[in-house]
Amino acid sequence: MSSMFSSLGVRNYRLWFAGALVSNTGAWMQRIAQDWLVLTQLTDEDATAVGITVALNFAPQLLLLPLTGVVADRFDRRTILFITQISMAALGLGLGILTLTGVVELWMVFVFAGLLGLVSAFDAPVRQAFVSELVPPANLTNAVSLNSAAFNGARLVGPAVAGLLVAAVGSGWVFVINAASFVGVLAALALLRTSEFQVFTRPKRTNALREGIRYVRRRPDIVLVLVMVFLMGTFGFNFSVFLATMARIEYDQDASVFGILSSVLAIGSLAGALLAARRERPRLRTIALAAVGFGLTLGGAAVAPNIYVFGAVLVLTGFCALTMMTTANAYVQTTTRPSMRGRVMALYLAIFLGGTPLGAPVVGYVADALGPRWALGVGMLAGLVAGAAAALFFIRTREVKVRFVRRRWPLTLQYGRTAADRELATTEIAIVEAETQRS
Numbered sequence: 001m002s003s004m005f006s007s008l009g010v011r012n013y014r015l016w017f018a019g020a021l022v023s024n025t026g027a028w029m030q031r032i033a034q035d036w037l038v039l040t041q042l043t044d045e046d047a048t049a050v051g052i053t054v055a056l057n058f059a060p061q062l063l064l065l066p067l068t069g070v071v072a073d074r075f076d077r078r079t080i081l082f083i084t085q086i087s088m089a090a091l092g093l094g095l096g097i098l099t100l101t102g103v104v105e106l107w108m109v110f111v112f113a114g115l116l117g118l119v120s121a122f123d124a125p126v127r128q129a130f131v132s133e134l135v136p137p138a139n140l141t142n143a144v145s146l147n148s149a150a151f152n153g154a155r156l157v158g159p160a161v162a163g164l165l166v167a168a169v170g171s172g173w174v175f176v177i178n179a180a181s182f183v184g185v186l187a188a189l190a191l192l193r194t195s196e197f198q199v200f201t202r203p204k205r206t207n208a209l210r211e212g213i214r215y216v217r218r219r220p221d222i223v224l225v226l227v228m229v230f231l232m233g234t235f236g237f238n239f240s241v242f243l244a245t246m247a248r249i250e251y252d253q254d255a256s257v258f259g260i261l262s263s264v265l266a267i268g269s270l271a272g273a274l275l276a277a278r279r280e281r282p283r284l285r286t287i288a289l290a291a292v293g294f295g296l297t298l299g300g301a302a303v304a305p306n307i308y309v310f311g312a313v314l315v316l317t318g319f320c321a322l323t324m325m326t327t328a329n330a331y332v333q334t335t336t337r338p339s340m341r342g343r344v345m346a347l348y349l350a351i352f353l354g355g356t357p358l359g360a361p362v363v364g365y366v367a368d369a370l371g372p373r374w375a376l377g378v379g380m381l382a383g384l385v386a387g388a389a390a391a392l393f394f395i396r397t398r399e400v401k402v403r404f405v406r407r408r409w410p411l412t413l414q415y416g417r418t419a420a421d422r423e424l425a426t427t428e429i430a431i432v433e434a435e436t437q438r439s
Helices: 003-009 011-042 047-063 065-074 077-100 106-134 137-169 171-191 208-217 220-236 239-250 255-278 284-302 307-334 338-354 356-369 372-397 419-438
Strands: 401-404 411-414
Touching: 003 011, 003 137, 011 047, 011 077, 011 106, 011 137, 011 171, 011 239, 011 255, 047 106, 047 239, 047 338, 047 356, 065 077, 065 106, 065 338, 077 106, 077 171, 106 137, 106 307, 106 338, 137 171, 137 255, 137 307, 208 220, 208 338, 220 284, 220 307, 220 338, 220 356, 220 372, 239 255, 239 356, 239 372, 255 307, 284 307, 284 372, 307 338, 356 372
Parallel strands: none
Antiparallel strands: 401 411
């Protein structure tokens, strides 16, 4: 099997990958139907209301951080995933019934969005850390990248199908279909062979979260990644607001076009995830370049003269976005001690997704007050500022030297690593190896 798909050679991971692909497709269908329901049926094209809905989906990630990371490291992850997946299915079915019976109101959608966010706050770090139990350490980077590929493969299919279904039968049936899609991931969890799981060292019961934060503070490279994902997650990755408002307000299109735009974005996202799966190990330079590329392409989308140019630029935006997200995720997971992975990933996801409650309403307000193109401009600025933060980090800690020479290109960069940085990398590798052998 090629290096791009090497993790699929592991039976447990192959089952998990297939189940998650089905479930993620349903989840993307629900997102499209939910946002369109709020924008076109429950409000008079109120982008701020869409932003609030998105914010409620992600607010618990930040508020419950003291619990979610500890749960991900301390308790059986497979059991927790059974609970969270059943809960998400029940919420999708409940919202579907309310919508189909015609009694749904905006406040009800807000409540369901908040409850879904509550369940997702526990599900996300467990789901991320669970991958490390399914594959050997050598396959972890590839498995994380393929997870992103599955997520964005679902994004490629789900929104387009959801847009057509919303236009044909309404949002209610899309919610019901999403509830049914959880059968796939539940079946995969039931079929996993626990005897083949990778063993990890569980943390002590005292000061578990504090130890995770202390560990991150000693890792300036991870701190940089967290700063970048905060900027991008808060102001850049608000695609629900961006695409819904551009499709409806700027280009005067219906739900089917909204779904198609989401799928077009996913074409680039899927390509970015698959290319990430080919890399032997994630690098900070890749994260930084992808952030800058995201900002530039989102700026191009903001000035697109028509919907066709807008869609073409979205492919590049999706590619940069997923390259950045996948590489950042893989970098944090693969360079973190196995016994700390759940807590560090909870912190990562809380910062990445927890910023959305702050950014989504702001971006929605900008779209209402100044127009959707200006909202895209906010996302562009987030990408460029994240890239600038990485540049400062490289200059200060990794000896990127600038010198001038008398040539056609007067400015050259010399890239190197400080002794302290090399020592950090060597120490972390030794820690990971020691933890793995102890397990």
